Amino acid sequence: QSALTQPASVSGSPGQSITISCTGTSSDVGSYNLVSWYQHHPGKAPKLIIYEDNKRPSGVSDRFSGSKSGNTASLTISGLQAEDEADYYCCSYSFAGSSSWVFGGGTKLTVL
């Protein structure tokens, strides 16, 4: 149950776009469409922003988009806003061993 790999931090200016990568293996990220992404403001409950690789839940801004290529998933946030500053986590169901879910280590987004 190894964690998925994310960059520790990314930054961007208001209005710009940023992309956060999430690298796993063929047993998790690379299998089916089971990657989800979460926005987490410290002290608050995490919020689902992308599920099944690239779908947005109702109410989530279309500035958030997800994609995947092979064993790497990506989250893109366009038109950066101050309130986007938060920690972002990817997650995937894993077919390695017993049924489990694995998270990335998290990426701190700073809006400059």
Place this chain on the structure above:
Amino acid sequence: EVQLVESGGGLVQPGGSLRLSCAASGFTFSSYWMHWVRQVPGKGLMWVSRINSDGSSTYYADSVKGRFTISRDNAKNTLSLQMNSLRAEDTAVYYCARDWNDGFDYWGQGTLVTVSS
């Protein structure tokens, strides 16, 4: 409105036990799988355990297998996590979360568990 409210956290000595609860409201609790996810202070999220809708199937992360037990009471809309043989590395904020399409669409605010002598 979907609400998940955790309780039961606190300070416990190494080797001790603690039982966490998660009160669910605003949705048909008995129709959803549920999870526990934890976050060590200053670190990332880690999936802990999952239970299916009727409680007949459970899964655990390797690090808690044999020590933690997830359960649910659909009549009381409550999810539980019994934690035994607690270790310092179990210190974390514990969140309950609702399963949706193999992701987690609603989360509680979390309850802090501190394992220390």
